[in-house]
Amino acid sequence: MDYGVGNLLSVRRALEHCDATVTVTADHDALLASPRVILPGVGAFANGMAELHRRGLDDVAREIAARGIPLLGICLGMQMLLDQSEEFGVSAGLGLIPGKVVPVPGVTALGLPQKIPHIGWNSLALSQSRQTWTGTLLCDVKPSEAVYFVHSFMAQPADGRHRIADCLYGGIRISAVIGRGNVFGCQFHPEKSGAVGLRVLRAFLQDAEVPAA
Numbered sequence: 001m002d003y004g005v006g007n008l009l010s011v012r013r014a015l016e017h018c019d020a021t022v023t024v025t026a027d028h029d030a031l032l033a034s035p036r037v038i039l040p041g042v043g044a045f046a047n048g049m050a051e052l053h054r055r056g057l058d059d060v061a062r063e064i065a066a067r068g069i070p071l072l073g074i075c076l077g078m079q080m081l082l083d084q085s086e087e088f089g090v091s092a093g094l095g096l097i098p099g100k101v102v103p104v105p106g107v108t109a110l111g112l113p114q115k116i117p118h119i120g121w122n123s124l125a126l127s128q129s130r131q132t133w134t135g136t137l138l139c140d141v142k143p144s145e146a147v148y149f150v151h152s153f154m155a156q157p158a159d160g161r162h163r164i165a166d167c168l169y170g171g172i173r174i175s176a177v178i179g180r181g182n183v184f185g186c187q188f189h190p191e192k193s194g195a196v197g198l199r200v201l202r203a204f205l206q207d208a209e210v211p212a213a
Contacts, residue, residue, distance in 0.1 A: 001061070002026045003051045006040030007191070011074065014191035018202050028060050036205065037064050041076030045085035045101060045153070048076050049093060058094060065096050070182050072137075072204050078178065078185025079155055087153050097180045099157035109171030117152040118169050122188075124176055127163035136164050137177055137184055140199040147176070147186075147193035147200075155187065 002008060002024045012022045015038075023030065031037055039061060041048050052058040064071050073081045082093045085101035093101070108114050123144045126133070133139055149167070155175045157163055165177040167188075177200075178185045184204065190197030 001031060001037055001039050001057060003048070003055055003057050005043055005048050005051050006074075006077065007042060007189075008040060010189075010191040011038060011040050014198060014201055015205075018198060018205060020201075020205055026055055026057060028056065031057075031060050032063060032067070032069075034069065036070045036072070037061075038204075039071060039073040039077035039080065041074065041078075041080065042150075043076060045076065045079055045087040045093070046089070046091040048080055049091055052080070052094075061094055062096065065094075065181075065183050068182050070204065071096075071184065073183075073185040074191075075151060075187060075189055078187055079153060081178070081183060081185050082155055082157070085153065096183045097155075097157055097162055097178055097185070098159060099155060099162070101153050101155050104152055104154050104169065104174065105172055107170070112170070114170040117150060118174070119150050120148065121146040122149055122167040122169065122176075124165045124167060125173075127160070127166050127175075128173070129160040129163055130165075133164065136179060137186070137200050137203045138165055139203050141196055145196050147188040147190070147196055149176075149188045151187060155185065 015022045079101045080093045081096045082099045166173040167176045190200045
């Protein structure tokens, strides 16, 4: 989904490396006819949502989800799947996964200062609600394998069952992968995460599922 915000070239190359046929488009009919759709994104939440709305793609994203078409949000794209964000004031999101987006804490679990944004490689861990990644985007990933993050805000799904994987930053759990039905989100950048990221993208291309709730 092309709404003018996101590193489309890197995502496209990663998908093509996974033997996917990729169409970069903002055309509503083409998106609704696609077997799978990716919502990328970098930058501020309000700006991303404004661009989606300006192009009518916010309603298209909701229709994609309603039709059961697999939808994957990456980084900002993941955050926009939720109800709202607190970045630079409260902004409404797509409302596809209940929850909100809040700042990554500037102190560790021990109260020590930590750098914001959270940038670099970090290990994935099972969320507190899951005992396995079978049947999810991470079906071919092992806990402790690392992926690449760049973000200052984090998603907080209202229902813990929608958290698939977390990472620890300063001892604080951050949602790394979320999912509800046919809607998925990765806070990290799979297109920048080497072999692990490619495995995540291949799982999406193979219609990984998360039980709806």
